[in-house]
Amino acid sequence: MKGRQDEQLSLPPDGRSLAEQPKWRQDFPIDWPEDHYVSRRDFTKFMVLTSFAFVIGQVWIALQNYFRTRRGDPAIRQIATADQVPIGGALTFEYPYPHDTCLLLRLNEQEFVAYSQKCTHLSCAVVPQLESNRLYCPCHEGAFDLASGAPTAGPPQRPLPRIKLEIYGDAIYASDVELRTT
Amino acid sequence: MKRRFSREQRLTIIYGILCIVLIIVMLQLWLLMASMNAYLGGDSSVIWPSVVASFICFGLNAGLLWYIRKIEKS
Numbered sequence: 001m002k003g004r005q006d007e008q009l010s011l012p013p014d015g016r017s018l019a020e021q022p023k024w025r026q027d028f029p030i031d032w033p034e035d036h037y038v039s040r041r042d043f044t045k046f047m048v049l050t051s052f053a054f055v056i057g058q059v060w061i062a063l064q065n066y067f068r069t070r071r072g073d074p075a076i077r078q079i080a081t082a083d084q085v086p087i088g089g090a091l092t093f094e095y096p097y098p099h100d101t102c103l104l105l106r107l108n109e110q111e112f113v114a115y116s117q118k119c120t121h122l123s124c125a126v127v128p129q130l131e132s133n134r135l136y137c138p139c140h141e142g143a144f145d146l147a148s149g150a151p152t153a154g155p156p157q158r159p160l161p162r163i164k165l166e167i168y169g170d171a172i173y174a175s176d177v178e179l180r181t182t
Numbered sequence: 183m184k185r186r187f188s189r190e191q192r193l194t195i196i197y198g199i200l201c202i203v204l205i206i207v208m209l210q211l212w213l214l215m216a217s218m219n220a221y222l223g224g225d226s227s228v229i230w231p232s233v234v235a236s237f238i239c240f241g242l243n244a245g246l247l248w249y250i251r252k253i254e255k256s
Contacts, residue, residue, distance in 0.1 A: 036193055047243070048246075051243040054207070054211065054214050054236055058214060058237075061214075061233075065221055158223050180223055181224070
């Protein structure tokens with residue numbers, strides 16, 4: 001075991017003794033073990049700060065979730081009449097709030113589906129391509145299945161939020177937004 | 183009696199602590215991504231457990247940092 005006096009010696013990186021080192025290093029020796037120790041200690045401190053930042057992020061998500069839960073379900077609102085949407089056609093509407101653009105799609109005579117128009121990857125507007133049976137995101141070549149809203153190609157991982165529809169006679173109402181992870 | 187570590191021993195200790203801290207921080211990053219994905223997908227069941235788990239991870243990291251300060255003072 002090294003003595004306490006030895007520990008005070010500066011250790012050059014090549015391992016040779018101080019007498020064998022160039023003069024500039026003899027004049028300005030660097031204590032490499034101490035230098036390594038300090039740099040790693042400071043990096044550890046920075047990582048602990050990062051750890052704290054992650055906790056703040058988690059709390060922020062929890063608060064956002066709390067406020068979203070307090071807002072409650074959106075109000076039921078008429079968005080269109082059946083004759084406004086031809087079979088194989090699409091109509092845009094805003095629900096539940098202004099600027100939340102959604103797509104109403106008519107798959108056949110009786111079947112309507114509606115999704116949020118924001119891509120679940122980076123919120124670009126998706127474009128309906130009914131001939132290909134998909135909703136296409138031009139930003140990063142993402143695609144979603146028309147019938148289910150599930151991602152079928154590209155970077156999106158989550159399905160498009162589905163707008164719940166209720167049909168009374170000829171009128172089509174949006175009643176809720178269904179967020180989904182799978 | 184307080185124990186005094188040599189510089190080489192302290193360097194070994196700091197390497198070990200740094201490895202543990204890095205693993206814990208990566209776990210926290212994974213937790214944050216999972217929570218964000220759950221929140222955006224409307225699943226709120228995992229959010230508060232994630233907050234607790236992340237806080238415990240931070241507590242472990244802070245404890246290791248406190249240990250570094252302790253060995254520097256000894």
